[in-house]
Amino acid sequence: xxxxxxxxxxxxxxxxxxxxxxxxxxxxxxxxxxxxxxxxxxxxxxxxxxxxxxxxxxxxxxxxxxxxxxxxxxxxxxxxxxxxxxxxxxxxxxxxxxxxxxxxxxxxxxxxxxxxxxxxxxxxxxxxxxxxxxxxxxxxxxxxxxxxxxxxxxxxxxxxxxxxxxxxxxxxxxxxxxxxxxxxxxxxxxxxxxxxxxxxxxxxxxxxxxxxxxxxxxxxxxxxxxxxxxxxxxxxxxxxxxxxxxxx
Amino acid sequence: xxxxxxxxxxxxxxxxxxxxxxxxxxxxxxxxxxxxxxxxxxxxxxxxxxxxxxxxxxxxxxxxxxxxxxxxxxxxxxxxxxxxxxxxxxxxxxxxxxxxxxxxxxxxxxxxxxxxxxxxxxxxxxxxxxxxxxxxxxxxxxxxxxxxxxxxxxxxxxxxxxxxxxxxxxxxxxxxxxxxxxxxxxxxxxxxxxxxxxxxxxxxxxxxxxxxxxxxxxxxxxxxxxxxxxxxxxxxxxxxxxxxxxxx
Numbered sequence: 001x002x003x004x005x006x007x008x009x010x011x012x013x014x015x016x017x018x019x020x021x022x023x024x025x026x027x028x029x030x031x032x033x034x035x036x037x038x039x040x041x042x043x044x045x046x047x048x049x050x051x052x053x054x055x056x057x058x059x060x061x062x063x064x065x066x067x068x069x070x071x072x073x074x075x076x077x078x079x080x081x082x083x084x085x086x087x088x089x090x091x092x093x094x095x096x097x098x099x100x101x102x103x104x105x106x107x108x109x110x111x112x113x114x115x116x117x118x119x120x121x122x123x124x125x126x127x128x129x130x131x132x133x134x135x136x137x138x139x140x141x142x143x144x145x146x147x148x149x150x151x152x153x154x155x156x157x158x159x160x161x162x163x164x165x166x167x168x169x170x171x172x173x174x175x176x177x178x179x180x181x182x183x184x185x186x187x188x189x190x191x192x193x194x195x196x197x198x199x200x201x202x203x204x205x206x207x208x209x210x211x212x213x214x215x216x217x218x219x220x221x222x223x224x225x226x227x228x229x230x231x232x233x234x235x236x237x238x239x240x241x242x243x244x245x246x247x248x
Numbered sequence: 249x250x251x252x253x254x255x256x257x258x259x260x261x262x263x264x265x266x267x268x269x270x271x272x273x274x275x276x277x278x279x280x281x282x283x284x285x286x287x288x289x290x291x292x293x294x295x296x297x298x299x300x301x302x303x304x305x306x307x308x309x310x311x312x313x314x315x316x317x318x319x320x321x322x323x324x325x326x327x328x329x330x331x332x333x334x335x336x337x338x339x340x341x342x343x344x345x346x347x348x349x350x351x352x353x354x355x356x357x358x359x360x361x362x363x364x365x366x367x368x369x370x371x372x373x374x375x376x377x378x379x380x381x382x383x384x385x386x387x388x389x390x391x392x393x394x395x396x397x398x399x400x401x402x403x404x405x406x407x408x409x410x411x412x413x414x415x416x417x418x419x420x421x422x423x424x425x426x427x428x429x430x431x432x433x434x435x436x437x438x439x440x441x442x443x444x445x446x447x448x449x450x451x452x453x454x455x456x457x458x459x460x461x462x463x464x465x466x467x468x469x470x471x472x473x474x475x476x477x478x479x480x481x482x483x484x485x486x487x488x489x490x491x492x493x494x495x496x
Binding site: 007008009010052054055056057058061079081082083084085086108110112165166 | 255256257258300302303304305306309327329330331332333334356358360410413414
């Protein structure tokens with residue numbers, strides 16, 4: 001009965017983090033300016049998000065919406081919260097934009113936030129639907145976003161950091177052989193601060209989930225660093241047992 | 249404009265856990281049977297939950313709904329997830345009940361789950377609105393609940409257990425002076441398994457958040473146990489530093 005009708009009250013917003021071996025990025029869309037009123041405005045970025053269909057599971061909806069707006073698919077994301085401040089879409093710019101794309105722009109929408117972290121270089125976004133462009137932006141260069149999206153981004157970042165404490169992840173974001181310096185960079189990017197090198201190495205080695213390899217870097221100007229690989233078996237054992245809270 | 253109109257698509261369900269020094273309980277309502285069709289049915293319990301108002305913040309909505317149905321108020325709860333399976337309310341009994349209380353019973357509803365843990369003896373529920381009764385039920389005696397509420401209960405229990413690992417709580421659930429046996433009972437109730445006594449004591453003492461008192465139990469048949477009190481200052485320091493993952 002409800003078919004492909006959109007639910008005017010429920011949306012999903014996706015916070016997709018990407019790591020490029022240097023910085024933590026987030027995927028944003030330029031929501032576009034359809035009216036002449038918008039012409040004087042600078043681009044306003046938003047998280048990829050939209051209303052869900054009347055008949056659509058939330059997890060599926062998250063994947064579908066990300067794909068519709070950015071072309072990226074098969075990315076499994078997790079919920080990090082629901083956001084329902086009744087004034088979250090009431091700014092003039094937000095209302096103007098909603099009137100240009102929605103049939104019931106004044107309805108109050110509760111949004112469910114989903115997040116994930118991917119190896120950025122594997123995912124090249126292609127904007128579609130109402131997104132005018134879709135771009136990876138370094139998290140610490142993000143300025144004012146649409147709606148309450150800055151709040152969502154903050155909250156997702158908090159969830160990502162918590163995840164890193166209770167189940168250290170990120171190994172799938174690095175090449176099969178990596179240096180501890182590269183791994184440290186990932187942690188520094190996510191926590192947005194410098195981490196003491198010796199301390200980091202001691203803690204990572206204590207976790208027992210990286211294995212030292214014989215091989216070292218070649219053809220580098222500095223002293224070649226040793227390569228490590230990720231011990232997936234040990235990692236899964238630890239997940240069962242429960243990690244020590246991995247605090248840097 | 250929207251005023252006190254209910255949002256037909258968004259509900260909140262509350263999973264309120266209570267501890268009575270013996271067992272972990274959950275607060276349930278008997279959703280009542282308004283039609284003669286219901287007379288042959290046994291009571292069906294549900295989590296206290298309802299649609300939110302068009303203009304209502306989610307956190308406020310959670311408190312308001314809990315109060316409307318059970319009389320309990322000023323209970324601060326946290327989100328643990330959004331549930332949106334399109335078929336979550338499609339069972340015949342659920343539909344019959346919805347038709348008896350809702351103006352748009354067939355609309356698909358996404359629900360936001362909120363949970364908290366309180367000292368059960370401080371909260372005596374009084375059913376109101378469509379709740380026919382409101383009762384504390386031991387978690388491991390809960391049978392089939394309405395809608396997807398068994399799933400919500402499971403998920404909330406998982407969140408509660410996770411909380412106990414990263415920020416050991418529960419001290420506000422015990423009297424100011426307590427025995428380690430009482431504290432152990434709380435952990436056993438939440439994790440639903442027996443815990444080795446020596447191991448538990450060693451780990452709790454290592455956390456450094458309980459202080460041994462001079463005083464012992466009086467007038468008990470067994471060997472009197474020593475009382476402990478909770479070191480709130482140390483607890484808050486640890487929250488700042490990050491607890492070691494407290495795994496039993």
